[in-house]
Structure formats: structure tokens, C-alpha cells
Amino acid sequence: MPIYFDHAATTATRPEVLEKMLPLLGDGYGNPSSVYALARTAKKALEQARDQVAAAINATPQEIFFTGSGTESDNWAVIATAEQLSARGKHIITSNVEHHAVLHTCKYLEKRGYEVTYIPINSDGLISAADVEKAIRPDTILISIMAANNEIGTLQPIDEIGAIAKSHKIAFHTDAVQAVGHVPIDVKAQNIDMLSLSGHKFYGPKGVGALFVRKGIAIKSFIHGGAQERGRRAGTENVAGIVGMAEALALAVSEMLEEAARQSAIRDRIIDEVLATVPKSRLNGSRDKRLPNNVNISFDYIEGESLLLLLDMKGIYASSGSACTSGSLDPSHVLLAIGLPHEKAHGSLRITLGRDNADSDVDTLMKELPSIVQRLRDMSPLTGQ
Numbered sequence: 001m002p003i004y005f006d007h008a009a010t011t012a013t014r015p016e017v018l019e020k021m022l023p024l025l026g027d028g029y030g031n032p033s034s035v036y037a038l039a040r041t042a043k044k045a046l047e048q049a050r051d052q053v054a055a056a057i058n059a060t061p062q063e064i065f066f067t068g069s070g071t072e073s074d075n076w077a078v079i080a081t082a083e084q085l086s087a088r089g090k091h092i093i094t095s096n097v098e099h100h101a102v103l104h105t106c107k108y109l110e111k112r113g114y115e116v117t118y119i120p121i122n123s124d125g126l127i128s129a130a131d132v133e134k135a136i137r138p139d140t141i142l143i144s145i146m147a148a149n150n151e152i153g154t155l156q157p158i159d160e161i162g163a164i165a166k167s168h169k170i171a172f173h174t175d176a177v178q179a180v181g182h183v184p185i186d187v188k189a190q191n192i193d194m195l196s197l198s199g200h201k202f203y204g205p206k207g208v209g210a211l212f213v214r215k216g217i218a219i220k221s222f223i224h225g226g227a228q229e230r231g232r233r234a235g236t237e238n239v240a241g242i243v244g245m246a247e248a249l250a251l252a253v254s255e256m257l258e259e260a261a262r263q264s265a266i267r268d269r270i271i272d273e274v275l276a277t278v279p280k281s282r283l284n285g286s287r288d289k290r291l292p293n294n295v296n297i298s299f300d301y302i303e304g305e306s307l308l309l310l311l312d313m314k315g316i317y318a319s320s321g322s323a324c325t326s327g328s329l330d331p332s333h334v335l336l337a338i339g340l341p342h343e344k345a346h347g348s349l350r351i352t353l354g355r356d357n358a359d360s361d362v363d364t365l366m367k368e369l370p371s372i373v374q375r376l377r378d379m380s381p382l383t384g385q
């Protein structure tokens with residue numbers, strides 16, 4: 001059995017979740033907008049899912065809008081807020097380590113006359129809330145800072161940033177796609193105005209997400225058409241996907257503390273053993289303020305891509321940089337942002353743990369990884385420089 005160490009890229013849909021979804025793809029196929037019994041059953045399932053998602057982040061059901069992905073939620077929050085508030089100002093604050101769903105959306109807005117401040121992170125991969133506050137201007141209309149980074153797992157100070165945004169009366173959006181279902185999120189206590197989440201990052205299906213929009217925040221629709229999602233997001237709902245996502249989230253939240261403790265013990269063991277066994281390796285991102293399931297280590301003198309291929313040959317599935325950037329030869333923008341030079345940013349390995357990983361997987365990893373790194377270094381023209 002191969003070892004799957006890439007849970008930040010995606011997760012397998014849980015069997016309990018599939019079981020809830022399948023009837024809605026089969027006999028329960030009704031369109032929730034229709035009026036007869038078949039449709040009412042679908043509508044009821046949809047609204048129960050909304051209750052479950054709301055409960056998981058301490059929101060009300062009216063504040064949850066289902067979307068087609070985490071990416072869509074990010075685009076919607078950032079673009080709709082920018083357009084809605086453009087009369088008040090055209091300045092947005094974000095960070096230089098956001099997921100491309102936020103970063104490329106900000107670049108798109110820059111081409112349309114908006115100004116964006118990208119707060120840099122420190123060498124630990126953390127954003128300073130004070131830096132965010134210093135960047136606020138009279139024309140700032142939106143702060144968008146991710147809750148947890150998808151590459152190096154760092155947890156950003158969103159509580160502090162939420163309080164700052166509130167005191168300056170600026171809308172605060174957080175891309176919490178890596179955080180929801182993994183670490184506690186409370187939109188009320190954390191003063192979050194908008195939050196993006198995605199089903200496939202917590203053992204739900206792909207192609208379904210949600211945007212939380214705090215009551216009182218007017219948000220324009222992004223997808224135009226029918227009156228679904230209270231007129232805010234048109235298109236016949238992906239009922240099975242939404243129900244699956246909600247069920248997966250409820251399960252993830254109920255198991256969160258236990259799983260976080262279990263996975264962080266495995267995470268710490270990997271970090272300790274790799275750093276102790278492999279010379280010239282370093283951990284990327286803060287040691288403590290990181291997701292329970294994230295390990296990101298750089299190895300001098302090697303190519304991350306070659307490392308992944310050799311691990312794959314041993315049945316170990318991991319990642320280097322993010323899945324979206326692999327395939328291109330650009331080093332990860334996150335690793336460059338923490339100050340790694342290009343060649344070190346290229347030689348990084350991301351291991352993201354999940355429910356299916358156990359200590360025996362670490363045994364296998366430690367049996368293979370040190371010799372693979374050594375083999376690659378022996379072949380590398382960079383070694384010894």
C-alpha cells in the first residue's frame with residue numbers, strides 16, 4: 001500500500017460521507033428549486049447541510065453560501081467586496097504568501113485600478129498583525145489574510161487581524177481552506193467577516209466549497225442567473241457534493257482535538273528525525289505556529305522534483321511546493337517569501353499528514369528518505385559548493 005502524505009493537496013472522501021451522498025445522486029436527484037416531494041427532500045438535505053457548515057464555524061445558516069470550490073469562494077469574496085466598496089476606496093491589504101486563488105485575484109484587480117499592499121512574512125513564515133495595521137489607509141476597503149498556509153502550514157494571527165479590521169471598520173476575509181476542520185475556527189470570536197472553505201481538504205468531495213458572509217455585509221453575486229442561494233449564487237446546487245462536504249466537516253470537527261494531537265505527534269517525529277538524520281536540512285515555517293499535519297523541509301543541493309520521483313518509486317506520495325506550481329519550474333512563492341534562495345526553495349519536500357497516516361509510515365519514510373537524499377546529492381553538480 002502506498003503511503004499518502006499529500007493531504008494538503010486533497011483528501012479521499014470518507015466512506016461515511018459517500019454513503020450520505022450516493023442517494024442524492026441516485027433516487028434522490030430532485031432539483032431543490034422545484035416544488036414536489038422529490039425536490040423538497042433535496043431542499044431539506046441542502047438546508048441541513050447549511051446548518052452543519054454554519055455550526056462548524058459558529059455562524060448562522062443564513063450566513064453560509066455554497067460555491068463550486070475554495071477558489072470560487074476566494075474570487076467571490078475579494079472581487080465582489082472590491083466592486084461593492086469601490087466608491088469608498090480601492091486599496092486592499094493581503095500577504096505575499098496567499099494561495100494563488102487570492103494572489104492572482106488581487107493581480108486581476110490591480111489591472112483594473114485597485115491598489116494592493118502585499119504584507120511580507122518573516123523568516124518563520126508569519127505575518128505580523130502590527131504590519132497589517134500599519135498598512136491601513138483611509139481608502140482601504142478589504143483585508144484578506146489566510147488562516148493557515150497551504151505550503152508551510154503556518155498559522156497566521158487572524159484573531160488579532162480580525163480585531164484590527166473591526167476597530168478600523170474594514171471588511172476582513174480569510175482563506176481558511178487549510179484551517180477549517182483541522183484547527184478551531186469561530187467566525188464570531190475571531191471577528192471574521194468572510195471566510196472561504198473547501199470540501200476536499202477535510203475528507204469531503206472535490207468541486208464544492210462555501211463562503212461565509214457575516215450578516216450585515218452586503219455582497220453582490222458573482223455568478224449570475226437563477227435565484228439559488230438567496231439570489232447570491234446562481235446555478236442548480238450540487239446537492240450531493242454540498243451534503244457530503246457538510247457531513248465531512250461535522251465529522252472533522254467532532255474528531256478535531258483528538259486527530260490534531262495524534263497528527264502533531266507524528267509531525268514532530270518526522271521533523272525531529274529528518275533534521276537529525278539528514279545533514280543540511282532545515283524546517284520551513286514556524287515550529288509551533290503550524291498546522292498539526294504539515295512538515296516542510298528543504299535539503300541543500302537537491303531538486304524537489306527528483307526527490308518526489310524517487311519517493312514515488314518507493315510508494316511514498318508527497319509534494320514539493322504546492323501542487324499548483326509543480327509542473328512549472330518556478331520555485332514556490334512562499335519559500336522565496338521566507339527568504340530561501342532559489343536553489344534551496346527548489347529542494348523542498350512537503351509532507352502533509354491525514355487520518356490514514358500512522359507511526360509505521362514514518363518508519364518507512366525514515367528507511368527511504370535519507371538514502372534517497374544522499375543518492376541525489378552524490379549526483380548533484382551543486383554538492384560541495
Ligand SMILES: *Cc1c(COP(=O)(O)O)cnc(C)c1O
Nearest residue numbers: 069070071099101150177178198
Ligand atoms: C486548496 C486551497 C484552495 C483552493 O480550493 P479548491 O477547492 O481546490 O479550489 C484555496 N486556498 C487554499 C489555502 C488551499 O489550500
